[in-house]
Amino acid sequence: MPARCLACGAAVEPSAHSPVSYTHLDVYKRQGQYVEFILRDGSRRSYSMANAPHNLGTPPAIELHIRHMPGGKFTDQVFSTLKEKDIVRMEGPFGSFFLREESDKPIILLASGTGFAPIKALIERMQQQGITRPTSLYWGCRSQADLYLLDWARQADAQMPHLTFHPVLSEPGEGWTGRTGFVHQAVMADWPSLKGHQVYACGAPVMVESAQRDFTAQCGLPVDEFYADSFTSIARAACWTAA
Known part of the structure; x- marks a missing residue:
């Protein structure tokens, strides 16, 4: 359009x-x-x-x-x-950050902060179209308070048997029993080989750039199976730092 x-x-x-x-x-x-x-x-x-x-x-x-x-x-x-x-x-x-529905490859959905926004839209599309490809959702934030749609993500996880949700915090507070560290490294720990996957990533430029570099160089992800909006890596001032 x-x-x-x-x-x-x-x-x-x-x-x-x-x-x-x-x-x-x-x-x-x-x-x-x-x-x-x-x-x-x-x-x-x-x-x-x-x-x-x-x-x-x-x-x-x-x-x-x-x-x-x-x-x-x-x-x-x-x-x-x-x-x-x-x-x-x-x-x-x-x-062009839309789901490639012609593929049958497993999906990694990777978000940090408010980069969860387009990932949410992709999940809604999967629900509406009845897409059941194995999907792993990784959402990284600093603290639990930053997981602003945590209940929504958990509900999607419960409603979609093929979807697994992994929240990851880089600065967890007391009481957090989930995963910690950098979100793209959590993906690599779970999937040392990404040769047969598609990855959709949105978030802080440093996360998107690190994920693309490490997934392709260390995990064998085909370069053309990493999808991200171009503005996430070139417009820091526009969306992530001086909005």
Whole structure:
């Protein structure tokens, strides 16, 4: 679908339990793609859409996961002054981060932080299409509080027999009994060979770049079976550090 430049109304639902909000904007898209917000000075901020096309609701709206970065030109506005029905400019959809449904290979879904957004859309697509390929979901965050949709991920794990969910924390607090460390290294510990897999990764650029390098060099993943949105590795200021 060609990209479109749109003026959209917003509805903001801040989360009380994590530094993430859920912002809904009227536009059509393909699962896993992203949109760009156009700010007054012409700069842009990119965010992946977190709901699949069949799950847009009524009226149709997209779901975005936006982490508040204090001092950020865009996220300060979202979390402090943006009101329901305010008009914002956005362009999209962009990207090719969609599930390759013609394949029968096992799937690794790899996310860090709010990179979980397009991964969620892929899972919704799998549920809707009845895709039962063996799938391992790895979601890495610093603390348990950052796993802002932990219940959703656990519910998907319970409802989808072919899906296994692995939350991984790099800075776990007291009481955490799950896995710790770097999330892409957890994948490598479980899957020393990825020769027969597909990997879909989204998150902090350093995680995506490390995963691509190590999975292909050390685990035998074919280079053309690693899928990630290009903006995750080139637009640090746009989405991950100075949003």
